[in-house]
Amino acid sequence: MPSASVVYGVGDHLFNFKYNPIVAKSTDGGITWEKLDFYISQTEWNFNDVYFIDNNTGFIAAGKNYKGMIYKTTDGGENWSEILSTSYEIKSITFIDATFGYATGISGKAWKTTDGGDSWSEIPISTTDDISNMSFVNKHVGWVTGEDGNVFKTTDGGATWQAQDLNTTAFYFHTIHAVSDSEVYVLTYFGAALYKTTDGGESWVKFTNLPISEVKNAFFVNAQKGWITNSTDIYVTNDGGSSWEKQSYEFLSKEDTVVSINKLHMYNDQIGVISYNKGFLRTTNGGVTKDIPIEPDPDVSIDHIANTMLIAPNPSKEYVSVFYADGIQNIEIYSIEGKKLIQHNVQGNQTVTIPTVQLLPGMYIIKIKTVSNTYFIEKLIKQE
Missing domain, CATH: 2.60.40.1220 (Immunoglobulin-like)
Structure with a gap:
């Protein structure tokens, strides 16, 4: 992972642009921003996900209208090259190390690389659902969620997948976080349900005590500590989801500020960033004290509602x-x-x-x- 002072934003992960594929880079924790020169001919594509192995090497997953691409940079975003083209929109991408990586997309499609993205092979998953999220703990063990409520696990690097029985009627799992081989969290977008396994998926426990009815983001840094948000509120747990505490952000509470939280990312249990419709918030102590509002550079304008349903x-x-x-x-x-x-x-x-x-x-x-x-x-x- 890149150092905590470097933040990369792609699409609605840190910005929400309508049809402009724009990548912005900050090297001072979000205080100043640089719009990188990233040109592709498909100007109406979605930038769906971004993942950086270090401060220089990163990947973008993009696509639209039965077309998907992955791009790679090795110089901190100054130059990008296309490394995968497919007939399926690519939704997410992650890397285990500098060589092993995975990508998922619509219609149950998934891909794997073992050479740092130079080549990709399709891996079979027994679903036609769009794969909305994935989490790998190492090059062999990982989990994916489908938008119609399916959860699958692999223990052999994607060669085979086992469907998980969570005994639920929930049809949209928004987030999955595997913090170890045995401990995994899955959250539903609506209904405010958190599912947890401590035995690698053999059994699941459902928590129904989430303090919000709509979970927009979730991020766990270990088996005990994690955060969830809706559009306006942020909560933290220090006991694996048994109890939750609201974190107060004065900047988010101003009456003249219409707030919509977009994304949450924690680098560790202390340092993290939240993007929202007015800019960014940064914490250096796990969100305990007041926020640090960060305004993006004027050249990287935010268009929060341009592509809204x-x-x-x-x-x-x-x-x-x-x-x-x-x-x-x-x-x-x-x-x-x-x-x-x-x-x-x-x-x-x-x-x-x-x-x-x-x-x-x-x-x-x-x-x-x-x-x-x-x-x-x-x-x-x-x-x-």
Whole structure:
């Protein structure tokens, strides 16, 4: 991993750009930023993930519309080269060391490299779900989650995968963190459920005591300490998820500041960064004391709402309308337990309106598939 004073941002991991693939680099912990010269012809691609082995060598996973690419730099982002091109959008990438790396994408696709990214081979996973997240503890043992609620484990470097039985109806696992061969955390996006295994997946325990109903980020640095966020709040656990404490950030609490937390990354149990719609927050003591607000360089402008899926009215009484400029392919509404209640197929419309009068008052999950085969999952409130 790079040193804690170097932060790289790609796509909505630190910035949310509409159609501009922009990479920004800071070498002083986020105080100043440099926009790197990164050009690709596919200007409407999504930059989905970034991973740096050290301060110089890093990778970007990108794609859209049944096309995916991985790019590599060996000089701190000054120059990039394409190292993988595929017909499937690549969602995530991680490296175990300088040679062993994994990437995952839509339709259950996954790839592996054993030579630092110079060559990639596809590895089989028994699912057609989009692989939303992965976590490897070494070159052999790793875990992936599918967007329809599947969790798979490999113990042989991806050659074979075993489906995990969490005994749950949850259909969207947002985050998975393997902190050792035996201890793994899995969180649902809605329903605020945390699952933990201490025996490598032989058995799972469900915690239902999360203090927020919508988990947007989760990061565990060891078996006991981890953080979760929604769009506005940050919580920490020091006992493996049994209890949670809210961390207060004065800068996030100002009445004139509309806050939307984007991503959380902890380098260790003390140093971490949060990106949000106004800039960055940095902690050097695990979030115990007040935040350090960091404003990005003006040349690296933030466009937080440019590529947003609009859902309104929400809360809803009689109907809900969904707008997305690229076009919508499918909309599904689920109960909080994961039961599909409404399915609406369309042919690329930018705006779709669905009646909700038949739904009982309460919280639901709305899942939108776009024409570019990307997914948006949001909370929907039905009023009386």
